[in-house]
Amino acid sequence: MPVLPFTSDADVVKFARAFLDGHVKRFRKDIAICLTPDGNRSHAYFPALITCIAFVDLLSGLYAGKLENHGVKELKKYASDFLDATTYTADRIEIMYEMFRHKVAHLAQPYVVFDTHSKTKFQQQPRRLIAWTVQASGPRPAIEIVKVAPQQILRPPTPWPVLYDHRVYIRLKILAADIRKSVPRYLQRVKTDSASRDTFKRCMTDCFPR
Numbered sequence: 001m002p003v004l005p006f007t008s009d010a011d012v013v014k015f016a017r018a019f020l021d022g023h024v025k026r027f028r029k030d031i032a033i034c035l036t037p038d039g040n041r042s043h044a045y046f047p048a049l050i051t052c053i054a055f056v057d058l059l060s061g062l063y064a065g066k067l068e069n070h071g072v073k074e075l076k077k078y079a080s081d082f083l084d085a086t087t088y089t090a091d092r093i094e095i096m097y098e099m100f101r102h103k104v105a106h107l108a109q110p111y112v113v114f115d116t117h118s119k120t121k122f123q124q125q126p127r128r129l130i131a132w133t134v135q136a137s138g139p140r141p142a143i144e145i146v147k148v149a150p151q152q153i154l155r156p157p158t159p160w161p162v163l164y165d166h167r168v169y170i171r172l173k174i175l176a177a178d179i180r181k182s183v184p185r186y187l188q189r190v191k192t193d194s195a196s197r198d199t200f201k202r203c204m205t206d207c208f209p210r
């Protein structure tokens with residue numbers, strides 16, 4: 001693996017700050033565009049959501065020292081260290097990853113209702129049928145899962161009833177703001193922790209091969 005020519009720890013920190021400053025600027029711009037209402041007062045909810053998830057995925061990969069083959073495990077570690085642990089719990093992150101990240105990336109939007117028992121990782125828990133609401137803004141927290149009385153999706157496109165007993169809310173402006181606020185905390189870790197500097201440098205050899 002090539003070694004990038006950083007001359008000192010301070011050089012690594014300076015490079016990391018410049019690298020992430022550029023990403024934060026693009027992130028702000030993209031989210032602002034997605035959440036600017038059109039003539040019908042609608043927003044580009046799912047482009048905004050996948051942009052949020054992609055950026056925090058990058059941050060978790062930098063922290064883990066690998067930009068390939070990382071996933072929810074690394075994201076949970078990043079969240080526990082740099083995001084509000086009372087909001088970004090393991091369960092909320094796993095639901096966001098399985099219900100939104102994978103489905104938006106591959107199917108353009110989530111299933112109408114997510115059956116948690118369709119995934120092995122949730123099968124030791126009580127079954128949940130989770131509907132969703134993605135909002136441009138709203139009250140904290142950014143991710144909230146609410147238990148509701150079993151009820152039917154209104155006007156489903158199916159000839160059979162579609163039921164749910166939970167609803168997850170994603171509030172995009174708060175989610176984006178929380179992710180941005182985690183960046184200085186991560187950079188402080190890079191500044192003070194040699195292992196975090198090493199994992200950052202390892203990722204830079206993938207971004208900027210020599």
